[in-house]
Amino acid sequence: MDLGLKGRKAILIGANASVGRHAAEILAQEGCHVALCGRTQEKVDRVVATVEAAGVTAFGEAVDASDAVALPAFIKEAAGALGGCDIFISFVSTNPGVDSDEGWQAVMNADILPLSRGIRAALPFLQQSDAGSIVTLSSTGAVEDFMGPQPYNALKAAVINYSHALAQKHAVEGIRVNCLIPGPIYTDDGPWVAIRNAMPDFYDGIVAQIPMGRMCSGEEIGKAIAFVASPACRFLTGASLVVDGAFTKRVQF
Template sequence: MDLGLKGMKAILVGANGGIGRKVAQTLAAEGCNVAICGRTQDKVDKVEGELKPTGVTVYAEALDVTDPATVPAFVTKAADALGGCDIFISFTSVNPGEDTDEAWQTVLNVDILPLRRGVEAAMPFLEASDAGSIICLSSTGAVEDFMGVQPYNALKAAVSNYASALSQALAAKGIRANCITPGPVMCEDGPWVHIKENMTEFYDSILAQIPTGRLTDGEELAKTIAFVASPACKAMTGANIVVDGGFTKRVQF
């Protein structure tokens, strides 16, 4: 299937590792021009080096997404370098794992505000696209109990609501907005490698709840995201796609 991604322009916030890196690789392999950013220069340089052999245009920058000015500036520079923006995705995320004022503010600053600021900055470019697409990343922690009371779960639920509201507000402008809700995802540079090696009992307890008997592979999730973001999925907007190997037990409708 031709996803129609060749020659398109994707701006990815926080794609210097984990799921974001996998999505950047998948989009570039489909011929999509890609802009990435991340906190660590070495990691940004590594991903940029992985993408350039595909022959697509790549823009990369190291920045701190908690600074209110950085994400909008990155989006503007990235759109200038790529010649526009057809796809916008924000991957930045943190889970302090505690219910404190400080933790709530941390998740808000890393997960929520960079997404909102990025969407706002990308809007003029998405409006000029004939296939504008926004992907928001939530978590199965937003839809079922996971590790008790904590801001990560609650604010990931806010991401799902935000994506739904965007889909209604932007549909008439030809811009789609969808939410991807992953369960535990195994990437070679992601947190579940550390959990598997250092929190064995917890890891095993999570694995036992997944009917497929394994964590979702990062590349598998990236392919799902690429499809939903692509013109091949042009009729879908306002959807919440759960990708978790059956980890969540609710009926998905």
């Protein structure tokens, strides 16, 4: 199936590693031009090189996504470099795992505010697209109890609500907003590598709860993101899609 991504332009925040890196590579393989940022210029440059190798335009800079001035400036510059923006996705996230003032503020600063600021900065460009698409990323920790009360789970639940409200508001402009709710994802440069090494019993216990018997791969979640973001899904908006290998046990409806 042709996803209709050839010649489209995507701006990805926090895509210099892990899930964001895989999404950038999949989008590029589908013919989408990609602009991306991350904290580390060396990692950004590696992803830019991979994107360019797919024969599309790539643009990348090292940006602190929590910077309220630098992030919108990057999005404006990226849209200029690509000649517009059809797709916007923010991958930046953190999970301190503690229920404290510092923990709540950390998730707000590194996850929620970059998402909302990024969307606001990208909207003028998405409004000029004939296939504007925003994909947000929540977590299965937002829809079922996972490791007790913690800000990451609660604020990832807020992402689902925020995404649906955005979809309702911007559908009239032809901009789609959908939220992916991934379960555990294993990439060779992602957080589960360190968890597996430091806490093998915990890691094995999580895998044992996934009926498919393994975690999602970076390529698999990248393909899911590309499909949802693509013009192939023109009538899909306001959706919250769980991608978890049946990790969650609730009935999805």
